[in-house]
Amino acid sequence: MKVLLTGGTGFIATHVLHELLEHGHKVVTTVRSDEKGRILLDLFKGKPVSYSIVGDIALEGAFDEAVKSDPPFDAVIHTASPFHYNVKDNKKDLLDPAVMGTTGILKAIKSSAPSVKRVVITSSFAAMANPQNPPKVYNEEIWNQMTMDEALTTTNAQAVYRASKTFAEKAAWEFVKTEKPTFSLTVLNPPMVYGPIRHHVASLAELNTSNKLILDLMLGKPRDGPAPSPIYIDVRDLALAHVLAIENPEAAGQRFFVTAGMGTEKDMGDIIRKAFPDVAKNLRDDLADSLPPYAIDNSKSIKVLGMKYRSLEETIVDTVKSLRELGA
Structure with missing residues (x-):
């Protein structure tokens, strides 16, 4: 297949790109600048x-020209999305960019890339999370319950982010329902994403949010x-899930909660302590050790996509090794 991958220089997207190539696909990726593009080609x-x-x-x-290609694209994987907590205006800084970025690419595909048959969007567990009133079990049926009024007025930046992911994903499903495009939609909802770093990182200060948590653990900060949420997935498993989602016809029209399981801060600290004794002295004594009152159900991703998830130990050990190679 020929695949358009958005946000190609990101932590997750670079792994998706690697996995697409491993599966024999040709890839065009969107980047924000020529400089970032050249770095990616070098990688x-x-x-x-x-x-x-x-x-x-x-x-x-924004994507009107990017979706045009000769030969044309067969599939699109959309990972690009704004993620920051520097929010001064909830609507302008997070809600609009998330929703418009998602609907914008779907509009562009429908109008300018009729050859595309499969679209996969990276959403987030944030679009499912209900911190104040969690369900007994999180699965694909669960949605974040925040209303647009609440999203516009809250001063909690994390809550605005959760709302942005929720409304962006809902807008995508609504687009497919009302516009009836010739492509199918699949959405992946990952939680905390850890794992080795494949993308270009100039310094440890540029780490993605989740891996910075592991770095802080190592340093005892x-x-x-x-x-952090104890629900996790290895970035390599998440990357494979994206590729399986465009390759497996059964994934069309489906939402997938892609997660390996749970691991507390203390669990991660114990793994680091055992595998890297020289780091043990840095680990804090107050690492969180309690699991939340809800369960998680990832059976759909295993049954339909055929996912086999890495253990927390493998994920954390490989993350620490990767961070050490960057100078941690």
Whole structure:
């Protein structure tokens, strides 16, 4: 297949790109600048990869040219999405870019890339999470319950982010329902994503949010805010899930909660302590050790996509090794 991958220089997307190439697909990826594109080509030297520049994914028509190709695309994987907590205006800074970035690419595919038959979007567990009133079991039926009014007025940046992922995903499903495009939609909802770093990172200060948590554990830094969600997935498993989602016809029209399981801060600390004795002295004594009152159900991803998830131990050990190679 020929695949368009958006946001190709990101932590997750670079692994998706690697997995697409391993499966024999040709890939064009969107990047924000020529410089980022050249860095990516250098990472995948000699592979069937090229890039297209999309500066701001939230602009009207941002993807109109990127979706055009000769030979044409067969599938699109959309991983690009704004993720930050520097929120001054909930609507302008997070809600609009998330929703418009998602609907924008779907509109562009429908109008300019009729050859595309499969579209996969990276959503998030954030679109399922209900921190104040969690269900007994999280599965694909569960949605974040925040209303647009609440999203527009809350001063909690994390809550705005959860809302942005929720409304972006709902907009995607609504688009398919009302516009009836010739492509099918599959959505993946990963939780905390850990794993080795494949993308270009100039310094440890540029780490993705979840792996920075592991770095802080290694360094014994005090936690900034509440303990992270214990639900996790290895980035390599998440990357494979994206590729299986475009290859497996059964994935069409489906939402998948892709997660390996749960692991507390203390669980991760114990793994680091055992595998890297020289780091043990840095680990804090107050690592969170309690699991939440809900269960998780990942059986759909195993049954339909055929997922086999890595253990927490393998994920954390490989993450630490990767961080050490970057100078941690």
